[in-house]
Amino acid sequence: MRTALTLLFLLALGAMPGALLPQRSLNAPKVDDYIADHGWWGRLLDRMQFFDVYASFWFSAVYVLLFVSLVGCLLPRTWEYFRQMRAKPVLTPRNLSRMPHHASADTTATPQAVVERARRRLRGWRAVTAEEPGGVRTISAERGYLRETGNLVFHFSLLGLLVAFALGKMFGYEGQVIVQADGGQFCNSGVYNYDTFRPGLRVDGTQLNQFCVQVDDFEANYLHSGQAESFHADLRYQSGADLETDTWRPYPLQVNSPLRTAGDRVYLLGHGYTPLFTVTFPNGETRTGSTQWRPVNQVTLASEGATKFDPPNVPDAEQRRRAQLAITGLLAPTAVFRGELLDSAFPAANDPAVAIDVYRGDLGTDSGRGQSIFSIDPKMVQDGKLEKVARQNLKQGEELTLDDGTVIRFDGVRDWVSLQVSHDPTQVWVLVFAVLVILGLGVSLRIKRRRVWVRATPQEDGRTVVEVGGLARTDQAGYGEEFTGLARDLGVTGDLLAERDPRADKEES
Template structure:
């Protein structure tokens, strides 16, 4: 047991770096920045797996040793408990006066009457009655077995919790995705459907629980201070047989009120805005894009982003790279101008506006590197291959015309929602074992293990009643219980003694 406690302390100590240092499973970019800014020290921590604490060799070793220690602790204790449960209470000590709680008196009753009265009072106790020398009789009683039961339940539940957490770590997955609130759909068909995806150790992303979600609209209410008060996404979903019949079921998705379907949970995390731009090229062709922009101020929802366009009908790669467009800048749901700078005064759509730079040239899409949808490749700007051709503040319906006749119009704005899909097959078991841990620990702390002995020794003119009590724990309070049992026995024996005297008198 001491070994298990030491390992439990080491496990808590080993988990500290996971809370103090950035973890690669949560934010790889943050880890790279931390390593770069801390030189050799950051590199050493990386080699020691301090940025992957919960998957590291040393954390797994402590976890496994704790599991083995608990098993080695519980097996012998369970055998001892089973043996004690089948056994009888220990025999009555020879000298009850040596016990911490004892009482001796003489009653006018036979030993058989004393034993019957004791059995009646100690109903619910585990008892064993024995014959002793010189005609004496005794009862051994014991109570509080639930203490050890609670102790075992606590440790077995802790063992089950460890197993459930390990299974959850292997088979859980979690992904986030942004969906436009204009009837756009998201289907849990594979990892490519997500913007970010964190699989468990045994999940490869090819066997996800199939379901689809369609976001029809989003509403938000705010306090006068601009703080969010309520979010609600009106969604429809289908899973199971609904996928075959193309049946959609409505559901009001709110924060802390996830959709539970196909063994997964869909959470509403946040929302944002997606400006709608239309580009009319010199040949008359139009392209309209709605791209989500990310909030840079969570109170006012001032957002930044980039909406990118490829010229239509251009098949030559070199020409296409020279004529690509990007609209970058800021979006304000409630616009305020601070000089020439655009700001936002409130997070709701009261007076939307954008401040944009229009860039033309090579966006670097064919460089082979992944790019953020929220910004352009700065290397292309620095090299002069992507140049700014216009800068403008625009409100919905306004248009800016470039030198080559290209027209860019700001058509309006739509909203997007940020959804998280979580799958944890061991979640229910984690909850069950956590509840059992609390119940088992509470039982082991509240219930007292105690023993009581009653001995009736025949004597001239009555019976010597000897009582002894012993608490098997250090908890206070057994003295009061022993006193109550003693008083109850004497009260029960008192009327019997008076009744016996009266009968004797009538017979005489």
């Protein structure tokens, strides 16, 4: 048990970096920023896996050792507990005056009557009577076996909790996706539908639970300070037989009120804005772009991003690449200008505006390299393949005309929502074991294991000397009052002896 407690302390100590340091599984860019800001110290922490605490070798080692230690601790304790449950209470010690609790008195009742009275008073205790030479009658009683039951329930539940967590990490998965709040849809049919996806160790992404969601609308309420008060997304979803019949069911999705369907949970994490741009090319054709931009200020939701366009009706691939457009810059939901600089004063879209840079040339989208949807490839700018052709601030409805006659109009903003899909097949077992941990701990702390002995010794004058001794096996707190009441009910009102060292009492017993 000492080893298990030490490992449990180390597990709690090892989890602290996971709470104090950014974790790569939750926010990889923040981890990169931390390493860049802290130099050799950040690189050392990275090599020691402090940014992947819960997947690190040292945290896993402590986890496994704790598991093994608990098993090694519980098996002998369980066997000993069953032996104690079958055993009878120990016989009455010869010298009850050495017990931590003791009282004695004489009575005119016979030893048999005293013992019978004690048996009635000790109903609910595990008791055994015995006879000693000279007509002496004794009774030994013990109570509080549920204390060890609660202790075992607590430790077995803790063991089950560890197993459930481990299985959840193996067979669970978690993914995030951004969905436009204007009828945008997401289907849990494959990992490529996600923006980020973290599979369990035994999940390959080919057998995900099938369901679809559609975000029809989104509403956010803010306090005067700009702090978000509530997020509400009008959702429709289908799973199971609804997929075959194309039946959609409504659900009001809110923060901390996930949609539970097909064994998965869909959470509303947050939201942002998508700027709407309409580009009218020199030949008169138009293209509308609606790519989400990411917030760079979580208070005002000022956002950055890039909306990219291909020119229409250009069959030659080389010529098409040289005429691609990218609109980058800053989006302010509630615009405020500090000179020529645009900023956002409030997170709601009360007066949206953008400060944009327009690039023309090869965006590098056909290069075969991965590219963020929130930015352009800086290498293409450095190589001169992508050139900035305009910079301007635009409010909703305003236009910008490029040197070749291309017109860019800012049409406003649209909401997008960030959804998280979580699958944990052991979550019910985690809840059950967590409840049992609390119940077992409560029982083990509340119930006291205690013993009481009664000896009735006949005297030559026909009277009977009654002695009562008591011992709390684990903790004497609270037993003195119970013992006093028990002795009083047995007619023993003699002075209680002062408490002694429990270790000496156990040796004597």
